[in-house]
Amino acid sequence: MKVLILCGGHGTRIRDVSEVLPKPMLNIGNRPILWHIMKLYAHYGLKDFVLLLGYKGWVIKEFFLQYKAMTCDVTVTLGKHGAVQFHGDSGEDDWQVTLADTGEAAETGARVWNARAYLEDCPRFCLT
Template sequence: MKTVILCGGFGTRIRDVSESLPKPMINIGPYPILFHIMKYYSYFSHKEFVLCLGYKSHVIKDFFLNYRVYTSDFQIDFDDNRAIKYLGSNLPIDWKVTLAETGLNTMTGGRVKKVAKYIGQDDNFMLTYGDGVGDIDLDELLQFHKYHGKILTVTGVHPPGRFGEIASTPDHSVIGFNEKPQSSGGRISGGFFVCKREIFEYLDDRESLVFEKDPINDLVRDNQMKVFPHNGFWQPMDTHREFLLLNNMYKNSKAPWIREKFSD
C-alpha cells in the first residue's frame, strides 16, 4: 500500500522560520519534518511513499538523492580521485520513494489526481500532509477504514479551530465538513486519510482543485466518508510558535510521534 504525502505548498505562514526551504524540509531536531512523518509510517510497515512535489521541489529531491551524505559520517580521499568512504549510517531505511512533480501552483486535489498512476493496482492508499505529526494508531486507522467500506476516512482530532471541522453521526458517518470554522468544540481534520482508489472518480485534472472543498463535500453528499476519532497527540507545524513547540518536544525527548530511535 502506498502512502501519498502532499509536499508542494508554499508554506506562507511559516516563512519566518525559513524562506529557503519548502515547509516539509524544515527540521525538527536534525531531520526534516517530512522525514519524521515517513519514519512514523514506516514504523507501521508502510514503506512505499509517493511525494507530491511543487514549491522548491529540488530541495526534497536533493535530500533523498544524497540521503547517505546527509545522515552519515564519511571520508573523502582527495589522493584517490575524491573517493568517498561512508563510515556507517545512523538512519538505515528500506523505503521506496517516488518523487512526483505535481506543479508549482497546483492545489491539493490536483496533486492527488496527478499521482494516480503511481498508486498501481492497490485497493487503498494512505494520504497525509507533509507538515503535521501525531501518534495515530495507523493499524487501527486502516482496520477501521476497511471495516466501514466507504471511499474516504479522515482522522478527526481536537486542536486549534482554524482547520477543517468535521460533523459526524454516532456511527462515524461524516455529515458535514467546514473547511474554515470560526470556533466550536467539534473535531477537526488532522489529515492522516485512508482512500479507496475510487477517490479518483471525485477528482479532475484542474490544478485549482482543492481536495478539502468540492471532492470532500461530494463524498459527504454521497455518504462515502467516515471519521476515525483520535484523542491523542496531533500537531501541525504552520507557524514559528509551532516550530519551536515541536523542536522543544524533540529536544526534551517528549515527542509522542517517535516510536523508534532516529540514531544510535
C-alpha cells in the first residue's frame, strides 16, 4: 500500500519559520517532521511513499537526493575517475520515495488528483 503525504502547503500558521523552510522540513531533533511521519508508517510496514510537493518542494527534493550522503559515512575518491562509496545502512534503505510536483497553488484534492499516475496499480492508499 502506498502512503501519500501532503507536503505542499505554505505553513501560514508558522510563517516566521516557513519563509525559510517548508513546514515538513522543520526539524524535531536532527530530522525533519516529514522523516518522523515516514518512520511511523515504516514501523507498520508501509514503506512506499509519494510526497505531494508544492511550496518549496525543491527543499524536500534536495533532502532526499542527498539523503544517503547525509546519513552514512562516505569515502570520496578524487581525480579523473572520481567515485563515492557509502558505508553503513541509513536504516531506510528499503523505503521508496516518489517526489511528485503537484503544483504550488494546488489544494488538497488537486494534489491527490495530480499524483494519480503513481496510484494506477494501487486501489487503496493512505493519505496524511
